[in-house]
Amino acid sequence: MTVTDTFGSAPDSPDASEAPVLAIDIGGTKMAVGAVDARGEVLASFRAPTPAGADADGEVLYATLLDAVDHLPYERGAFRAVGVGCGGPMRWPAGEVSPLNIPGWRGFPLRWRLEADFQRDVRLHNDAICLAAAEHWQGAGRGAANMLGMVVSTGVGGGLILGDRLIDGAKGNAGHIGHIVVDQETPCACGGTGCLEAVASGPRMAAWAAAQGWRAGQESRTGKDLTDDARAGDGIAEAAFTRAGTALGVAIAGAAALCDLELVTIGGGIVQAGELLFEPLRGALHRHARLDFTKNLKVVPADLGQDAGLVGAAALILRGDAYWSADRAD
Numbered sequence: 001m002t003v004t005d006t007f008g009s010a011p012d013s014p015d016a017s018e019a020p021v022l023a024i025d026i027g028g029t030k031m032a033v034g035a036v037d038a039r040g041e042v043l044a045s046f047r048a049p050t051p052a053g054a055d056a057d058g059e060v061l062y063a064t065l066l067d068a069v070d071h072l073p074y075e076r077g078a079f080r081a082v083g084v085g086c087g088g089p090m091r092w093p094a095g096e097v098s099p100l101n102i103p104g105w106r107g108f109p110l111r112w113r114l115e116a117d118f119q120r121d122v123r124l125h126n127d128a129i130c131l132a133a134a135e136h137w138q139g140a141g142r143g144a145a146n147m148l149g150m151v152v153s154t155g156v157g158g159g160l161i162l163g164d165r166l167i168d169g170a171k172g173n174a175g176h177i178g179h180i181v182v183d184q185e186t187p188c189a190c191g192g193t194g195c196l197e198a199v200a201s202g203p204r205m206a207a208w209a210a211a212q213g214w215r216a217g218q219e220s221r222t223g224k225d226l227t228d229d230a231r232a233g234d235g236i237a238e239a240a241f242t243r244a245g246t247a248l249g250v251a252i253a254g255a256a257a258l259c260d261l262e263l264v265t266i267g268g269g270i271v272q273a274g275e276l277l278f279e280p281l282r283g284a285l286h287r288h289a290r291l292d293f294t295k296n297l298k299v300v301p302a303d304l305g306q307d308a309g310l311v312g313a314a315a316l317i318l319r320g321d322a323y324w325s326a327d328r329a330d
Contacts, residue, residue, distance in 0.1 A: 021317045022069065022079040022118070025127060025309030026050070026086040028101030028154065033068045034307070035079070036314035040138045042307045046071040056104045062113060081121040082114050083313035085130030087155075092172030093326035095124040100189070101154070123316040123324050126172065127151075130312030131302070132159025133166055133323045135265045137315050139303035144263040148255055149302070150177060152248070152277075153268035156197040162259060166323040177255055182247040196251045200244040202226075202270050209240040227273045241276040248277070249284025256294040267302030 020035040020043055027050065034045035048068045051060050069076065087099035095111020114122045132149025135141040141149060141161070150158040160167045160175030167174045178197035179190060186204075188195035198204055202223030206214075214229070214236040215221050230237035252264055270277060281299065289297055304311060316324045 019078060019080040020074070021314040022072075022074075022082045022120075023310040023313040024065070024069075024082065024084040024086075024114075025130070025313055026065070026084070026097075026099070026102075027127065027309075028087065028099065031065050031068050032306075032310060033065070033072060034310040034314075035072055035074055036083075036310060036318070038318055040134075040311050040314065040318065042310050044072050044074070045307070045310060050102060051104070056102075058104050058106075058108050061102065061104050062108070062110075066117065076118055079118065079120060081123070081317045082118055083130075083316040083318075084110065084114065084122065084124040085127035085309050085313040086110065086124060088126045088173070090124070090126065090172070092125065092168075093123075095122065097124075121317070123320070125313075125316055125324075126157065126159070126176075127309060127312075128157025129159035129166065129172075129175065130316070131157075131267060131308050132161060132175065132265075132312070133315045133319070134304055134308040134312030135267070135302050136161045136164075136166075137319055137322075138311055139308065140265045140300050141263055146259065146261050147263040147265065148175060148177065148252070148259070148261055150264060150266045151268040152200055152202075152266055152270045154203055155201050160259065164322060166325070168325055172326075177251055180251045180254060182250045196247055199247040200270070202268075205240045205244050205270070208243065209236050212236045212239070214240070223270055227270075227276065230273065230276050238276070241273060242280045244270070245277045245280030246284040249281040250288055252281070252297070252299060253285055253288035253294065256289055256297045257291060260293055261297055264297065264299045265302045266299065267304070267308060271301050 020037050023034045023036045025032040032047045035043045046068050086097050090097040096107050097110045098106045111122050111124045128151045135149045141147045145164045147161045156178030158175040158177040179195045181194040182196050183194040186198045188198035206221050206226050226237050
């Protein structure tokens with residue numbers, strides 16, 4: 001667990017217009033919380049491991065989240081509102097969450113529980129959508145009115161900004177590029193075949209490479225291992241990145257034609273591989289994005305790093321005109 005505090009303790013009862021937002025970013029491996037000011041600056045943050053295993057039921061998970069909040073140098077009443085990014089699927093905008101990588105929460109009423117405990121407005125969205133909002137507001141997407149923000153990590157997700165506004169879709173899932181079909185063969189955990197996530201997510205890249213004989217006989221083979229070996233010239237590891245980068249380029253070309261994008265930002269752990277991923281991505285994009293309005297699409301790494309999820313969650317509150325369009329469903 002880690003905590004950062006850049007300016008000491010918060011005032012006991014700050015004016016509401018100056019009070020920070022409580023930002024929450026929930027994933028399968030960590031729960032991050034932070035105080036974010038009106039400029040999008042993370043003033044203090046705390047991260048704790050997400051409980052896992054047989055004992056990680058819904059109430060244990062929720063208690064861990066509240067405990068993380070209580071490690072911040074603020075009283076609960078010091079926050080003006082609460083913004084949350086959480087893995088999906090979820091019932092949006094009601095905020096009942098069922099993250100695939102957090103089995104203890106199935107239909108868990110996270111938004112309602114936080115409203116009851118903090119007595120504040122709570123806005124909750126998909127974590128990948130929050131990351132896209134963060135990059136549009138404060139990161140590599142600043143100045144781009146029409147962009148797709150992507151995350152390539154243990155999964156592949158995204159959020160769609162058109163006309164400087166977040167596009168939600170019918171059920172809050174617009175921009176979910178991870179389930180665009182890029183081939184006709186690869187099974188996906190969603191039950192479909194050929195999804196981008198099944199080809200380009202870190203675990204699936206490592207699994208594909210292992211099936212080709214990469215690091216044969218070793219039990220632990222991670223995305224970082226794959227990156228290290230590709231950089232060292234391992235042919236199978238290099239092929240895994242070529243395959244994933246190509247699939248990303250194909251999917252992005254389709255999204256650009258459908259949505260008339262000007263920019264795509266990509267964050268997540270796999271992006272740390274740099275040109276191993278971006279060179280085949282650009283090659284596929286060049287081959288497939290041939291229309292005049294898609295030819296000049298820019299694809300760049302995301303800027304904000306580990307604070308992106310907190311900044312994006314806070315943006316649901318601080319920039320609600322651009323990133324929040326719904327009231328809670330009954």
